[in-house]
Amino acid sequence: MGTISLTIDGQGVEVQEGKTILQASREAGIVIPTICDHKDLNPYGACRMCVVEIEGVRGFPTSCTTPASDGMVVKTQSAELTTLRNRTLELMLSGHPNSCLVCVHREACEKYRPGATKAGRATRCGFCSNREECSLREMALRAGENELGLPTLYSAHNVERSDPFMDRDYNLCILCGRCWRICEKIHGKPAISIINRGKWARLGTAFHKSHVFSGCTFCGSCIDICPTGTLTDRFARWYGKPDDRNLSACTLCAEGCSLFALTKSRRLVATRMTSFQWEASLCALGRFALAQIVNAPERLIRPAVQEGEDQIPCDWDTALELAASELPRFTESLAIVVSESTTREDRFLYARLAERLGASLIVVPSSRNGVEKELQGFTADLEKGRFRAVISGGDFLSAELLKGLNFSVVIDCLPSSGARGAKVVLPAAVLSEVEGTWRNVSGEVKELPAVSLPPGQARPEWQIICQLAQKMGLEGFEFKSAREVTSLVGSDPAPRPFDGEPRRGLRQLPSRFRGHLAADWVRPLEAFGMPSTPLEEMTESSKEGFEILERREVVPNMYFIKIMAPQVAKFAKPGQFVILMARETSERSPFTLVDWNGAEGTISLIIEEVGRSSRELISLPVGARVAHVSGPLGMPLPMEKKGTVVLGGGCYGIGAIYPIARGLREAGNHVIVVIEASSSYLLFMEDELKTVSDELIIATKDGSRGTRGGVQEVFVNLVQRGVDVAMFVAVGCTFMMRMAAEATKPLGIPTLVALNPIMVDGTGMCGACRVSIEGRTRFACVDGPFFDAHGVDWDELFSRRSAYSREEIEAMPQMVDLNALIHPHGSGGGCGSSCSHR
């Protein structure tokens, strides 16, 4: 193929024939904006961002689909092109939540709220887990337009969370088609497609089947290639953009696929395929389960030794010394069982230890469902009394078997019922925490870097063995790192082939890791029919607790909930709050009372979905019971006559100011209510607020209704208009209240804010809700929630509120409601009829 020469932006460019204008420009270092284009995908021409001008050609062709030809004169920049691209971008943004992009408070907001809020629906960038990596956002900010000429259309699709491992929020989708195109490229037959037409067009499966039955293998390529926050990895999403990426390999089965380990602050947040090719693709376990196994909250973190019936945590020396004093007594009657998923270095050292002690070494391969089969011969030997002691590198033997032995050491990463019978339990670092090498079934040796930190005191196995051996006085274990062992390993055998093709089907995944059922630690795997140990059923009496009488999503993420709680309803006063627990085991979380009815015995709340606990609450259906409601708590706001009072409410605060407005108006005040939301479709309770106020003013961050900006802009306008404000009360998120406080401070107007620190008991005992007001420590639960806004130490409040942000992320639910998965044959027909023609 010959080369051709063309001119792009006045620059002579020579490229191979067959290249597109976009490719030619890139080779020449000329940047053309793109969204739907991706280097691993064929040109598609959907987003229209890459339009260019070509001399002698009418209109504005897309450079990604137009082949470069000899003598062509191309312009990639012109005033007209910029306008065209900006209008295209606006069209895309009109169907994608955008208020944060045009918000006047964006810089302050990002400074005070660096992390994304874990909301249910991403109604703005601040609620989107993909904020740091969004192509659309990046492009919009670069275009620098801070006003949109088109209205925002929120399509209000339900966030799809019933499939394992992925959350899909099609309200963010711009139909660039990258997801189904990569799916088709890698798998041939895509598991998703663009369905419907026109404004109803969206990505989906045939007849809205669950992805588990749509041919999806959960390779995650669609998530990794999505330019927006539409498709996300449920486990990884809230950790934010990874700060490191290392080439590693999966050792969960003999295939040993290469992968990228993505880490954030040395924590493994996700594993991804190394390139968008079938050859490089991963199975559901390699893509999604690996990080969840490594991060399992149940990981073993301390050594333990058996005393009587119990296992007592102890330090490493105690545990190692006990093992070192006992093990040498057994020699030929000692067996060492290790998993093939350990590194070559680990297995080399296990083998050396076995050899020095005269023990037998059993290496257990990974398999689809037959690890027990592999161990049959060995357990038979154990039962016959062939062995009297065991070192087990996993969940291979039952507690009864171990108890029947004279001595046993379990070196493992996760607890197991078997380990309960062991004399010594040693916590092992695994997978991404261990440096070493690994040989896969085709004989390839892959490097495994240690990219994440092991939990607690867990140590890599090579180190444990060396320390154990040295304590036994054995020689040949003086290694300082796994690297020193690598050269000694030599030509170890490749692992035995895996009895399935995990990347081709969800029913072919390895079911065990180090003898543990993978689905026990990564519950979403149950949706693929993988075996697991049933969880203990939570026995909760449906007769106890507080019945939910009403529940509806008033606007995205905002739920109105009415609960039967007569004692609270009887004594409630404006400004007070309650603490709820969805279930007996739930966190206690405070919510401001929006309304109550002493005669009916009911209370009403607005709950915003922003994390684990609020999600538990809003997930309860009408008729279900909230385990606990305690309240009314906090000091009520005094309902005194002051003159003109302004009440500002944002987000959930829109509901919270309702009783305050009512009370203050009844006390004879002139009440002006100001409510703010990021966009008009997020405003609610307007009619109710009109009935309890003399004036209702609306502010939206994107200017789609009312004043553009927040409560503070409206307030300053009011003061400038000459309104003599006696008091300002702001209720909303910490950021909104801080901004309001900063606006009223120079005006010298008394301002009260309802502080919302982390709260536990709500009665002044725990001190979690400590806030500093004018240098004095106060408890928001009993001294507040209302405080003088100008005396609040806001920086302290922000930092105390984010003290548990990592734990809050870890607590996000990963489980899948199996009942929610759509039956593979849909609603009609059923299996009988679908089989009739075969």
Next chain:
Amino acid sequence: MTAMLTEQQFDRIFSNHSPTRDSLIPILQDVQDTMEYLSPEALEAVARYLNLSENDVYGVATFYAQFRFHPPGRHRLKVCLGTACHVRGSGLILEGVSRRLGVVPGETTEDGSFTLERVACFGSCALAPVVVLDDKVYGRMTTRKTQKIIEDTE
């Protein structure tokens, strides 16, 4: 109404078309002609014959207004929403009928008597707004008149 064609019916349809992607729409049309709608099972069979993803087939089928995914009722009520009918208020007729029958366009009433459809022009614009019940054209319609023909048909 069956959710599935017999093997013979499928063979007859497939024998008229080569197993290539180009045949997809003609095959879907033949399937719908035979069974009056496209069921999940039928799409599965078509996808298998053409070696396509079922999701892909569904994506194509949902792009075209001509394909149905629910069994049609005994009577088909079509409300025109073409330009002429639209400006003469056919949107209100559709809304009223939709409420009266308790279904949205494209759906069939629970008792299987009516399928409601929205159509973009019958070419009888002079009679706008137009409603077509089965094969009979009714011109200059109102919500009340449409309710009446529904009652008479029932």
